[in-house]
Amino acid sequence: MKKTKLLLIDDEKPLLQNLKQILEFEDFEVVTAGNGIEGLSQYEKESPDLVICDIMMPEMDGYGFIKNLRIKGYTSTPFIFLTAKSDYDDLREGMSFGADDYLVKPVKSSQLLEAINIRLQRKREINKKLETQLSQIENGFRFITDQEFFTSVYDIIGYLHLLKSKHHQLDEESLQEYFGYMERSSNRLLSLLRKVKNWHEQERNFTENSNNKSVATAIRNVLEKTALDIAKNHGREKDLLCNINEDASLYVNAGFLETLFSELIDNAFKFSQKGNPVVINTVIQNGNYSVSIADNGKTNKTDALTNYKPFQKNPGSNENNTGLGLGLAIVELLVKGIGGKLSFADNSPSGIIVTVEIPIPIDEEPSLKD
Secondary structure, eight states: OOOOEEEEEOSOHHHHHHHHHHHHHTTOEEEEESSHHHHHHHHHHHOOSEEEEESSOSSSOHHHHHHHHHHTTOOSSOEEEEESOOOHHHHHHHHHTTOSEEEESSOOHHHHHHHHHHHHHHHHHHHHHHHHHHHHHHHHHHHHIIIIIHHHHHHHHHHHHHHHHHGGGOOHHHHHHHHHHHHHHHHHHHHHHHHHHHHHHHHHHHHHTOSOTTOOEEHHHHHHHHHHHHHHHTTOGGGEEEEOOOOOEESSOHHHHHHHHHHHHHHHHHTSOTTSOEEEEEEEETTEEEEEEEOOOSSOOHHHHHTOOTTSOOTTOOGGGTTHHHHHHHHHHHHHHTTOEEEEEEOSSSSEEEEEEEEOOGGGSOOSOO
8 A cells, every 4th residue: 555655844854854753653655855945846756645844944944835835736735834933923824825734843743643644634535525526527527418519519410401401592691691500509519528628637637736837837928819819709809908017927837827718708708798898907916916807798797607517507597608617617626726716706887807816936926116
């Protein structure tokens, strides 16, 4: 049976070796590092099941280590801080970065082992719940196959049969009308298949933690290009208003960002009428790159979006809502995978404002002097 792997980070070598021996005696596999920089390298190399980290260390302290870890997308690994301090402010600061527990030195071996076992058990419970949810989602693909996939395919086949049997009787206007029906059905089918493919890819990346999170991507060009491409697809370039003034390098690959913003921007155009603007704004604040996408549609409200579920027939849904639940599920998975935040608000007088907040790496965060 594979041993549980722990990453132990501390600049006090005697303590490091002592804790390593204790944990190995308890049948854990232990990997060590002397500071946060070494810890990041060891984490990406070894993929530990849990991290135990000192706070006060040279070169990169524990706070810097966990913030970089979370920014790079490693959000699911349990994290325990070790510190010589017991100040409440230090405790709050550690927890704000996503630490799961906080032990004050000198720590007893029994306390450490108890904390480790509690966090590992909690992780197992979360993984079990995630497996159940994913199983339900997999079963739900039958709904898509029966309700959406075959509907589009039957539409295309039906129009083809009509063209085949009546092509000599149809004038140019009627032919174009039939071609338009077939094109819309084909696009609906293609959109659905892309969503299913994206879901599978991102679900696999998320559960296997296999995204290349070390590659930095400049977000501005990706966002501008994605927005313009979507606007062109809808024939609404004039409706697109972009206020994308800030830029930042994020540890997220370009394809990942394209999928995320494509889903949100496409929904903004899909649920608003031609002639009404879709506005994209960006701002950098509180260490996050924030992107808001606003439409003036009249078909959705905030509560409807937040209650949508993938692979289910949702109340009040119509043809325009095809795949919406799946699209939002993909977005939520992507945002969760990069440690970000997704929120919805009602626009005035109508429409939705969707906001995505993405953490910026420490060395990329701009100066506040200006």
